[in-house]
Amino acid sequence: MRVHAREFVAQVTRRNRLPLDYTVASLRVVDFMVDGLRKAGAGVPRPERVLYGLGVYVGEVLVRQAGAVWVEFDETQREYFGQAVGVRMPDGRVWNPLGRVVNRFDVGGEESLQTFYLTLHGRARKAA
Template sequence: MADVSERAPSAQEMRTRAAAFVSGATRRGRLPLDYSVASLRVVDFLVEGLRRGGVEETRVGEVLLDLGAYVGEVLVRRAGATWIDFDADQRVYFGQPAGVRMPDGRVWNPLGTVRNCFAEGSSRESLRTFYLKLHGRTRGRRSAA
């Protein structure tokens, strides 16, 4: 996994990064990115398209970062998570500067999860399945699946 800690935004910037990505993607491609759980299928499709195109991860790092910010924002809006800056040990462990904390205190790494999907393929690593298996979600939040 590439170390993106120097160029990746902080937790405070993630929501803005996700919103900018959605604005551009929906304006140009009319992609249904509405922060729903169902929209994670679209992200799976986008990641798989990049992967099948044979592009090296270093060339699509910023796009993967945007997609990771979007996935994290879905967790914030649908599962009750909050963006956090990782401490030094977490940065080493996750290879990312920011992630999300679930209501039960568990910490997840949506940026790394998107990179894993790119590396492994959506047949092995689905972002929608990641959400559905996610521990620590708040109960009672409506999530369009």
């Protein structure tokens, strides 16, 4: 998934100087990108590949900033989350960043990805 995130970032930043640097602050940029896709998408099919790439990026931010690891979901988790992969936090909790991006697209501003990170349970504590 890390390679997919890196390739996605390289692709979307090739022509734009988007600050997708795997920081928590960059999740606000992802919020704006999803909102832009949502507003532009009236009457067109959902941009699945872009949403998937953004979801992988969000997951990679969790890996790099919160101590999460990528995991393949078991059959029950796949059915529940509607995704094949997610992240496991240091405390053992499992989260679905790909689904969070889709929710942001479907619902709108109520599902901020930056707020998701900031209120996320199970993050690794940074050493002082």
